Amino acid sequence: EDQVTQSPEALRLQEGESSSLNCSYTVSGLRGLFWYRQDPGKGPEFLFTLYSAGEEKEKERLKATLTKKESFLHITAPKPEDSATYLCAVFDRGSTLGRLYFGRGTQLTVWP
Amino acid sequence: EADIYQTPRYLVIGTGKKITLECSQTMGHDKMYWYQQDPGMELHLIHYSYGVNSTEKGDLSSESTVSRIRTEHFPLTLESARPSHTSQYLCASSDRRLAEKETQYFGPGTRLLVL
Numbered sequence: 136e137d138q139v140t141q142s143p144e145a146l147r148l149q150e151g152e153s154s155s156l157n158c159s160y161t162v163s164g165l166r167g168l169f170w171y172r173q174d175p176g177k178g179p180e181f182l183f184t185l186y187s188a189g190e191e192k193e194k195e196r197l198k199a200t201l202t203k204k205e206s207f208l209h210i211t212a213p214k215p216e217d218s219a220t221y222l223c224a225v226f227d228r229g230s231t232l233g234r235l236y237f238g239r240g241t242q243l244t245v246w247p
Numbered sequence: 248e249a250d251i252y253q254t255p256r257y258l259v260i261g262t263g264k265k266i267t268l269e270c271s272q273t274m275g276h277d278k279m280y281w282y283q284q285d286p287g288m289e290l291h292l293i294h295y296s297y298g299v300n301s302t303e304k305g306d307l308s309s310e311s312t313v314s315r316i317r318t319e320h321f322p323l324t325l326e327s328a329r330p331s332h333t334s335q336y337l338c339a340s341s342d343r344r345l346a347e348k349e350t351q352y353f354g355p356g357t358r359l360l361v362l
Contacts, residue, residue, distance in 0.1 A: 139289070167349050178253075178337050178353035179290075222290075226349045234305075235351060237289040 138162050141223050141238035148245050151212050156241045158223030159205040167226040168206050169235065170199050172219045179222055182208075213245045250274055253338050253354040260328055261362050268323045268357045270338030277344075279321040280351060282337040283307055290337065296321055328361045335359070 142157045160168070167186055171179035183192045185201040192199050196217065198209040208221055220242045224235040251272040260266055270279065277298045282290040292305030296315040310332070312324050321340075325332055335358050339351040 144287075169350060171353075176356070176358070178339075178356045181350055181352055184350050224290075234292060234295070235349070239287060239289045 138227070138236045139223055139225055139238035141221075141241050143241060144239070145242045146244070148210075148213055148243070150214055150245055150247050153209070153211045153213070155210070156208040156221055156243070157205060158208070158238055160223075160225045160236075162225050162227035162236070164227065165225060168201055169224045169226070170206070170208055171222040171224065173222055173240070174219050182221075210243070213243075215245045215247055218243055218245045251338060251340055251352055251354040253336075253357050255357060256355060257358050257360075259360045259362065262327075262329055264328050266325050266328055266359075268325075268336055268338075268359070270321045270323070270354060271319050272321075272340045272352075272354075273319060274340065274342065274352070275318060276340035276342040276352075277318070278341045279315065280339040280341075281305075281311075281313060281321070281323050282339065284335045284337055284356075293336075294323065328359075330361045333359060333361050 138161050140159050167184055169184050170182040172182055173179045183199040188203045190201050196211050200207050220240040222240045224237045226235055254269045280295045281293040283293055284290045291307050293307050294313040296302045299315055302313050315321055335356050337356045338354040341351045
């Protein structure tokens with residue numbers, strides 16, 4: 136049973152072409168939603184944590200938003216260096232303390 | 248930036264060998280985790296620890312063991328490596344005392360190839 140679904144699986148953008156990545160979740164009680172960036176051959180790098188519907192956080196060209204059923208990672212005017220896999224994870228209130236459930240990620244490619 | 252280290256970064260080993268993947272963190276975090284990640288797939292939790300002498304199994308733990316004798320150190324051991332163990336292994340840590348609770352910080356990973 137998938138608890139975290141990310142779409143699209145892959146996204147190709149031209150430099151400067153803004154877009155959004157989606158993360159939908161089905162956990163019963165959300166205690167946190169996390170966005171990570173992962174470059175090939177490396178560990179995930181933490182980007183944002185969102186705790187409640189309506190919350191938004193920004194970092195450079197990235198903006199994360201949260202509703203009761205999904206989160207969006209908006210990328211404004213992306214650059215080639217934004218190319219990476221973006222992972223979403225949720226912390227379920229009903230889960231054992233400390234467990235995150237990850238999606239499969241969206242592989243973003245930004246070409247010049 | 249998180250200070251969490253994994254060694255080795257790459258390992259090629261024969262079937263049946265015993266291996267230990269090392270993970271250490273210098274942030275004093277109380278919780279530590281091991282994940283397995285295959286290309287294009289989600290991270291799967293193998294083991295986790297709430298603190299010293301506390302370890303729990305995750306989803307894919309049946310063929311590996313962990314120990315947490317010191318806060319900063321959380322090694323993962325495969326008693327008998329098999330080709331099915333070929334994967335990337337990621338270590339992470341978190342701290343409930345931090346403002347952004349449950350945020351996990353990851354190491355660079357160990358890429359394992361079992362021949």
